[in-house]
Amino acid sequence: MLTRAITGLFFIIVLIGALLLGEVVFTLFFSLVGLGALYEFYGIVKSEANKPNVWLGMLSALTLAILIGLHCIGYIPFKYVWLFIPMISLIFIVSLYQKRALPFNDIGYTLLGIMYACIPFLFFVALGFISGTFNHYIPLGFLIILWANDTGAYLSGRSFGKHKLFERISPNKTWQGFIGGVLFAMLIALNLEQYFGSLAKWEWVTMATIIGIFGTLGDLVESMLKRSLNVKDSGNILPGHGGLLDRFDGLLIAAPLVFLFLLMLQ
Template identity: 90%
Template sequence: MLTRAITGLFFIIVLIGALLLGEVVFTIFFSLVGIGALYEFYGIAKSEDNKPNVILGMLTAIVLAVLVSLHFVGVIPFKYVWVFIPFFSFIFIASLYQKSKLPFNDIAYTILGIIYACIPFLFFVALGFISGSFNHYIPLGFLIILWANDTGAYLSGRSFGKHKLFERISPNKTWEGFVGGVLFAMLIALNLEQYFGSLQKWEWVTMAAIIGVFGTLGDLVESMLKRSLGVKDSGNILPGHGGLLDRFDGLLIAAPLVFLFLLMLQ
């Protein structure tokens, strides 16, 4: 428990530090986290029947992350981000030269890893630039809301939880915890406008509702992934917490949807 608490505190300090140290550090750090999450995904997905092309998958993700990062810090226009597209084609072509019983399984897991484990972090990075210039308050608010949802879900589920949410996937999650987490996240969001500005109060609250609902579903999706692959944790980079996918499971589904919501408001 002590190891888990120390790791959790250090983890939060590092994340907040990456947000506060400016657009370059923020962009590089969370792009690297996405690449690390992809590496974890390939590690747990690899089996006798599934052999994702780790080299090409990682190369594609790195190229995409670099191009997106260069765009956000103002080095290249957005049209150059599409240079990553040929790398997706190479993933298909490379399978022609590999002796695999199920080549499309390999292709599917290679591409799925990029979409599921890496790209959501690029959407999270995009939240920092959604207003046209770098604003760390929006991604910081996202993380605070996500943590508030987790905390509210844990406390309300432990105190009142009786009705299972998805027992087949996660036996410990309850409807009471789910509702409590969303409500607590929205309560915290009500106060963010006062301290962070950036968005109107109703926008913060709507953002919290999206994070609360889809962050929980993201947690369940990651649990489903681990169950289907027969693993307990996605990795061991964070002692007491598992891997990057374990810690950012809520972000993976919620970040692209929050980005879409805020983009529609522009």
């Protein structure tokens, strides 16, 4: 328990530090976290039947992260991000030479890893630039709301939880916890406009609703992934907390949807 608490505190300090140290550190740090999550994904799905092309998948994700980072910081226009496409083509072409019995299993897991484990972090990076210039308050608010949802879900589920949400996937999650988490996230979001500005109050609350609902679903999806692969944790990089996918499971589905919501407001 002590190890878990210390790791959790250190984890939060590092995340907030990465947000406050400027656009370059923010972009670089969360891009690297996305690459780390991708490496974890490849590690847990790899088997005799499924062998994702780790080096090419990582290289493709790195290329995309660099291009998106350069665009966000203002060095290149968005059209250059599409230079990522030849890397995707290579994933298919290289499989022609590997003489695997089920090549599309390998291709599928290679591409799924990029889409599921890495790209959501690049959407999160893009949240910092959604207004045109770097604004750390929006991604910081995202994380605070995500943590508030987890805290509210835990407390309300422990106090009032009776009806299982997805017992087949996560036996401990309840409808009461789910609702409590969303409501607590919305309550916290109501106060973010006062301290952070950047968005209107209704936008913060809508953002909290998206994070509360889809953050929970992202948690369940990651649990489904681990159950299907018969693994307890995605990794061990965070003592007492598991891997990067375990700690950021709520972000994986919520971040792209929050980005889309805010983009529609521009």
